[in-house]
Amino acid sequence: MRVISKMILLVPQLALLHWASSLELASAQNPKAAGPTDPSAKFFEDPAVRLLRLELADSAFAALRRQARIYVAGTFSDGRVVLTNIGVHLKGMGSFRAIDDKPSFSLKFDEFSGGQNYCGLTKLMLNNSAQDPSYLAELLGTQLFRDAGLPAARVTYVRVVLNGRELGLHLAIEGMNKRFLKRYFSKSNGNLYEGYLQDVDGRLDQDGGIRTDQGDVHALFTAAMTDDPAKRFIKLNQVLDVDRFSSFAAMEVLLSHWDGYCLHTNNYRLYHDPRTDKMVFVAHGLDGVLRRPNLSIKPPLKGIVARALFTTSEGRSLYEHRIRELYTNIFRAVIITNRLNVALTRLRAARLKARELADIENKAAVMSQRILQRIQRAGEQMAGIEPSTLAFDDTGIARLNGWREEPDIGSPEIDRPRVNERATLHIDANRVECRASWRLWTFLKPGQYQFEGLVRTSGIRNGGAGLRISGDTRNLRIAGDSPWRPLRHAFTIEEGTGDVELVCELRTYLGGGEAWFDEQSLVVRRLR
DSSP: OOOOOGGGGGOOHHHHHHHHHHHHHHHHHOHHHHSSOOTTHHHHTOSSOEEEEEEOOHHHHHHHHHOTTSOEEEEEEOSSOEEEEEEEEEEOSTTOOOTTSOOEEEEETTSSSTTOOBTTBSEEEEEOOTTOTTSOHHHHHHHHHHHTTOOOOOEEEEEEEETTEEEEEEEEEEOOSHHHHHTTOSOOOSOEEEESSOOTTSOOEEEEOSOOSOHHHHHHHHHHTOSSHHHHHHHHHHHBOHHHHHHHHHHHHHTTOTTSHHHHSOSEEEEEETTTTEEEEEEOOOTTTTOOTTOOOSOOOSSHHHHHHHTSHHHHHHHHHHHHHHHHHTSOHHHHHHHHHHHHHHHHTTTOOHHHHHHHHHHHHHHHHHHHHHHHHHHHHHTTOOOOOOOOOTTSEEEOOOOEEEEEESOOEEEOOEETTEEEEEEEOTTSOEEEEEEEEEEOOSEEEEEEEEEEEEEEEEEEEEEEETTSOOOOOEEEEEEEEEEEEEEEEOTTOOEEEEEEEEEEOTTOOEEEEEGGGOEEEEOO
């Protein structure tokens, strides 16, 4: 990618004028999104954190234990409005929690009662934010996508009570259905797809639309596979809104949305706009944004569509122009940190439990630091300063430090004891199901590497402990009562990537168990 001039930091008048015109265009294309008549706006703009109560009959509760993703009938109340016979099921992938834990919910208000809605919404998601203990990533990320003139769900905070049991804070996120689409597109009857670890070369989950043969997805894939770059751009422009996709990709990169389409072919929606007859990517699942300050701002090449577009001169030019524009006018510290502080003010008045609020405050401080780091690192790269890479010695070994703990499932004990004079990273599942890890972000040049170290386990009867990098499938893991054993995980860094998260992980089911990772032995070896 060409070196991006320091002049972008000066916010040239021409860029501001162009940005203003692009926002006017986005508003003109989405008059319903900009209008004041949307009844759901009152819900999402309410400064108070509402208390939502869900009531399920014993039979419905038991049904969700057996089949968590099948709608059952329930009653919903916010203290003023009571809706009966709504649809309720559990949701989530990595954040999934069972009905007896702190689950996430999908609420469909008209599932069993036609025409029923809540504040103009027929569908609402209540996310437990299990993978984002700051409760800020989704809130800040979706707003920045909307700032860029791109469709993204609105988010607010609620407290949830299930059958009288306080579940605590949740994120309320509007469902992506026809009512959502009407706010951004003049027609809402096009095909709407979901992408979870699936690119456009396979069949996607389909949420809406009349035709189910997915010929539009195949047409996008076919265009992306065109060999000649000049012809490829022309064909892509016929089936893809390339301008919006360039903005979408640039915003994913600025937000370091490592678990989105362009960097991981995951967590995205794809809409076939009937008015333009073109495909539009929609941001989704933003609970992991703003974690990777050093992520490269080069055009992302992981997804088929991103690689196809940004390896053409026209597509690369679009991306480079748009990321400059968004960085200068949207991705600004004053905007993001002000929103973070407003969110914290709301939560301090939400009557959360003291421990819950204190934990959020601590995680918000870390998030605030990462935001400032990301803005600085992106600016440095735009000025031609590449991120610092991991340093290797003459034998090709890089030592590691700066590990952070990350509990995910269960209530594990995570600490750093010394064991027979060894400094260790320790995880104890506390005899229950657990998924937890020690993690470290680093930046590597293209090449082949191996993450390795010594691991010891005790009492693991179901599950195991191992080493990997985030995004890779889990390989060899050890279990039972094992003495110190060497483990290795080989991986490749391709051109255009480089930001890597190293993971020392424990996963247990019934019975729990413990794992120790010898901190001094944890290294990255350069293979080639």
